[in-house]
Amino acid sequence: MIKLLLFAQFRDQIGKQEMQFPIEGKTVKELKEILKESYSFDELDSVMVAINEEFVTDQEIIREGDIIALIPPVSGG
């Protein structure tokens, strides 16, 4: 099981700030695909992904107990 932290529009879309997910062993890329299919998350290409408070690439493999944050870049200012 891993914990997914949602920020900004992802949080709004799901309506909560965290979710549990049985996705250990898969890559970040695969996680994104699942999120796209199951929750119709958009624009996952430009989202930043952090595991345990460290940015990772799409190739990173997810491990049991990881805390994964999806951080959308926003442009406002």
Place this chain on the structure above:
Amino acid sequence: MIKLLLFAQFRDQIGKQEMQFPIEGKTVKELKEILKESYSFDELDSVMVAINEEFVTDQEIIREGDIIALIPPVSGG
């Protein structure tokens, strides 16, 4: 072993923001006494103590692996 996080003047006094301490089993009150004697920390009466991101009283017993923060109230504004 526990980890002690130091803020503001405590940090300045010791010169680093964390210390390791073999003090599990003792109370917060006893920790304060040790700090007063060994590091001549002052005014520990009005300092706030949090263990694992939760405020505790002087009677709280410290456990292995606890992260303890000493938070001095400051008055400025």
Place this chain on the structure above:
Amino acid sequence: MKRYSRQTLFSPIGVDGQERLRRKHVLIVGLGALGSSIAETLTRAGVGKLTIIDRDYVEESNLQRQLLYSENDAMERMPKAEAAKRRLNEVNQDVEIHSIVGDADVPLLERLAPNIDLIMDGTDNFDTRFMMNDISHKFHIPWIFGSCVGSFGSTFTIIPGKTPCLQCLLKKLPMRGQTCDTVGIIAPAVQMVTAYQTAEALKILSENQWALRNTYVTFDLWQNQTLSIKADSIKNADCYTCGHYPTYPYLQYEATTKTAVLCGRNTVQIRPATSTNCSIAVLADQWKKAGYKVSANPFLVSVLKDEHRMVLFKDGRALIHGTNDITIAKRVYHSLIG
């Protein structure tokens, strides 16, 4: 309402929340760095009415971190409450600004409280904060504590009947001598405290209490530390302010700081509420480091600040020489002791 369109577009506020903001009356106690920033944010946000209190005037050394004030205000030694009101009126005429140049003492706070929806902490001393804490609970008004010094700051939102109060957190009046006049302050630390304070204020005023933070936040911007601490478990059922049988100790005459002008001596005496055992050595050391002229013996310490000399006794009593003005004396006292 085009003016607030970016705020009404934010869905937790919306048009209804904006209308709720417009009907609210906020009291800001103190208009130094925290208070002036809070006042500017709430005025721009369109809160209906602000009552702002400060006993001080604008000085050149305020300009480094205190929004609202200009060089001209410092040159004219404008009272902060008046200078703030003038600028706030330029920024948003919709907001009714009621300014009070004076001391936030118990009679004044008790008179204002019945009409207030929220109290914001812009003070620089715990004397006033403990009074505000009692007023908040006696009149069931939320208040938002904030403080900072150096690059370090803290804030906590206090909701009567729900969260612990300042007494539960601190037990007793701290007296440390770490003030903006002794260890300095950088503006970003102020801004961070007020960002937290005003976000919580907008939640309360737009009636989104569900979103309140519920933790004590403390940070050091230079050291890159932040902590968010749960406080529920230290709520004290026997607390004299928020417990089952409150006595509101800081509203009692005995508990307020006493001042007396010493006739013919050009001196004001200040006697703090509770007789603390202050560590004269620690204070003397801090003042020396800050560059003030200090002399001490085991019974008292004497420090020179601009044209005033303060003598502080071990029991916390202080004499401020060089003035007959209680306001000036309190300013010197709190700037050195907190």
Place this chain on the structure above:
Amino acid sequence: MKRYSRQTLFSPIGVDGQERLRRKHVLIVGLGALGSSIAETLTRAGVGKLTIIDRDYVEESNLQRQLLYSENDAMERMPKAEAAKRRLNEVNQDVEIHSIVGDADVPLLERLAPNIDLIMDGTDNFDTRFMMNDISHKFHIPWIFGSCVGSFGSTFTIIPGKTPCLQCLLKKLPMRGQTCDTVGIIAPAVQMVTAYQTAEALKILSENQWALRNTYVTFDLWQNQTLSIKADSIKNADCYTCGHYPTYPYLQYEATTKTAVLCGRNTVQIRPATSTNCSIAVLADQWKKAGYKVSANPFLVSVLKDEHRMVLFKDGRALIHGTNDITIAKRVYHSLIG
């Protein structure tokens, strides 16, 4: 130096650090919410010289969160760079303010860069940020990214030769349609971003680089979330901006957003740097939620904002009807798309 006494008392800055601040020249790109707050803080702090750039003028809907500006500025439609300069001069005459009313394009940034010690991000779009990122690395100038929308914000300090750059973080230009004009913004979120940005700026300008944060911070003030994320491992050795063989792609003509006035049609065409596949449905949905009049078909979406109609094609190209002015057209475009 009495004016800065509270800042020189802060020991990591001190009198020497203050003198270092005085010798520095900071470029602030964009004077909206982030930029105006940064400009006020750095001016009050006594930085020697600021160059401030903005192409826009003050509007009523800016006043809710943009410091420095008054109702009068909005009434007179003062250019932001001029209105900001006027207020900054009232606040601190010591600081030399060089204001530029115009577009922060490649030629302008290349011309300014050789004299700049630090670049601050006050923009509202990634087009400009990717240019700043290239300029920063080409001229070895640190820059401090910041952005916010709703109650959400992010910031990261980019040091050429040391940290990852914006390209390493984002890979490509995001295009999402979440802007202050579509989902709103609350002032405390702005203040929190600028508190982080200006704290880092003071470290760099006073030459305390050892104290830099080294993490990407992101927060949501309404949801009470904060994350501080290590970024070292995503520094890309092959990055075209900060890698071993940089080409600075966003400084090339091909990579800049192209604009063209369509003669006789009262229309400006904007063609973004990289042809993105924008999700027209998502954008249309967001604009509808924000209360704009929207119509869409599978190939394009049309949205009415005040007196302008924007038509956005699937390849990212946009037509802004109702103006011949490129500045106005860009403003409409970025306010709706980001």
